[in-house]
Amino acid sequence: MAIILAGDRSGTGKTTLTLALLAALKNRRCAVQSFKVGPDYIDPMFHAAVTSRPCYNLDPILTSERYVQQSFRAHCTNANYAVIEGVMGLFDGATGTDDTASTAHVARLLGLPVLLAVDCARMSRSLAALVQGYRTFDARVNVAGVILNRVGSDRHLQLLRDALEAINMPIFGVFRREKDVQLPDRHLGLVPTGEVSGFEQIAERLAGLGEQCFDWGKLERLLASTALSHRERQEEEERRVRIAIARDSAFNFYYPDNLEALAAQGAELLNWSPLDDKDLPEADGLYFGGGFPEVFAARLSENRPMMTAVRQAIERGMPTYAECGGLMYLSQSLTDFAGKSWPMVGSIPQTVEMGGRLVLGYRKAIALNDGPLLKKGQPVIGHEFHRSAVVEKLRQPTYTAQRYWGAVEQPASEGYHQRNLHASYVHLHWGHRPDIAQNFIQQCEQAKALR
Structure with missing residues (x-):
């Protein structure tokens, strides 16, 4: 039972949304295994702090396509759910000319559905055009639904709902403009969790947002449509x-x-x-x-x-x-x-x-x-x-x-x-x-x- 959470671009808020999902699943006493597309070190630290399990990178350039598939299957052992956070925009690859090592590449390798997180702060009906483009750009990638981030008023939300209803695109979550969940950053990205004071309180707030803002009926049905593989445990070798x-x-x-x-x-x-x-x-x-x-x-x-x-x-x-x-x-x-x-x-x-x-x-x-x-x-x-x-x-x-x-x-x-x-x-x-x-x-x- 696994999904990929992607963004329409960098900065859309997918790390915060992923952490909210992980924290909510953990609060539901689920064993959840997380992954991060690409070579990043810092986002996986936040995943691990929330789930109490190591987060693994899925990168077909640093490793190989086969290793990405093997790593995903192997590390889902004893997990109820698996959540993969994407990198940059859904189709943004390492070369800039194709989608090699992109979130879409990993989605195809694993055959998993994608939830597209969109920053809705400065759009309404145009959302439908953007999402429809992402859904049809590569038919091999299953964009199963969207998560609306930085939604303003109730009127704004209704305009977004109407736009997506016209293209029959399900909404899996609605997050308002939150000012009290801010993850500090520095010159290489987010500040590592060990240096963030009060991270436990931030994690609790994220879990609360996850519970309130995701459509759990839709989410659980989507998760139930995928299956996790398990592996045999190997005997530990003598330490050399x-x-x-x-x-x-x-x-x-x-x-x-x-x-x-x-x-x-x-x-x-x-x-x-x-x-x-x-x-x-x-x-x-x-x-x-x-x-x-x-x-x-x-x-x-x-x-x-x-x-x-x-x-x-x-x-x-x-x-x-x-x-x-x-x-x-x-x-x-x-x-x-x-x-x-x-x-x-x-x-x-x-x-x-x-x-x-x-x-x-x-x-x-x-x-x-x-x-x-x-x-x-x-x-x-x-x-x-x-x-x-x-x-x-x-x-x-x-x-x-x-x-x-x-x-x-x-x-x-x-x-x-x-x-x-x-x-x-x-x-x-x-x-x-x-x-x-x-x-x-x-x-x-x-x-x-x-x-």
Whole structure:
């Protein structure tokens, strides 16, 4: 029993509407599994905070079409309902010229109905033309109904109802202009849930809105028209190595699939905090995800015992994987938006500065050397999302990388590499690449044996 909640465009309010639906289902004591189309890290944090279950990304570029289907089926185990939040507008794909990796692409892969969320703030009868266009644009996509967001007066609502009745389009929810449910944002999107004060109260308010504003009769009939697949549980393997995962307010961009891939292949995962802990847990490998080290640069810099412990562990040969924010933390220094420079770990002999330019998009990359994750010459597809840049010319790059699509460009050097260190701005999803997790674990085993 699953649906996809899409938007007619970015900014239409689909994240808030998705959270309201998830919170209402959770309040009804339903086990609900959520998913997010695309490479985003932050929206899934909000999903997980509401459902108490990890939210999984469905991205056929970072993974594959087959993996999207497998991941959806596998992670719906023991769930009553599944809700997928779309990305951008329904047909907006990664290339801009087709709908590759769009919400519509995922809807076709999974064969699920779509509810289209529309910002109705500045329209009335034109809504029918817009919705009819979305319904007929691709006959393979089942736009089963709409959710009206930011509706004004009762008169406004009646005009919208009349317009949709003329094209026989069901309304599954009506949300008024709410001013007391505001999710704070910053330079890379929403502020992560761990930093939002009073999020429990926001979740309660969202649940209340979900109960009041969705048409539950229609919604339950639609959900009942789809079925969730289940899988056999596998026996847990004997733990082979211990991998320390940097996880706190500064480092929280992780795909659950990556962590589960490590655990499935025999790694014990140990969460620790570069902000608050004074020493590393006893481990055989280090994994630094992305996040917001620039926001917490002062606290990270002041925790000198931890920075020393990290630097010494890498110097001793501990296999280490660092993405984006992790690369920034391991660098010599980090200059924040105010222009103040903060000393960092220093394992990477380069400096990083925050800037106004947003680097965003999918990347094709090729490993330049053997490392803890990849062998020389191995290709990967990843995603970049940051406003910082390395100041110096790269000395020991990890990859040659270029845009995934668009005009042909000369591949550029990217990241920083040592025999035991893979650092890069390119985020990787390992779901369809079990070899990456296996390589990392093998490197950790070898380093453990040498110790």
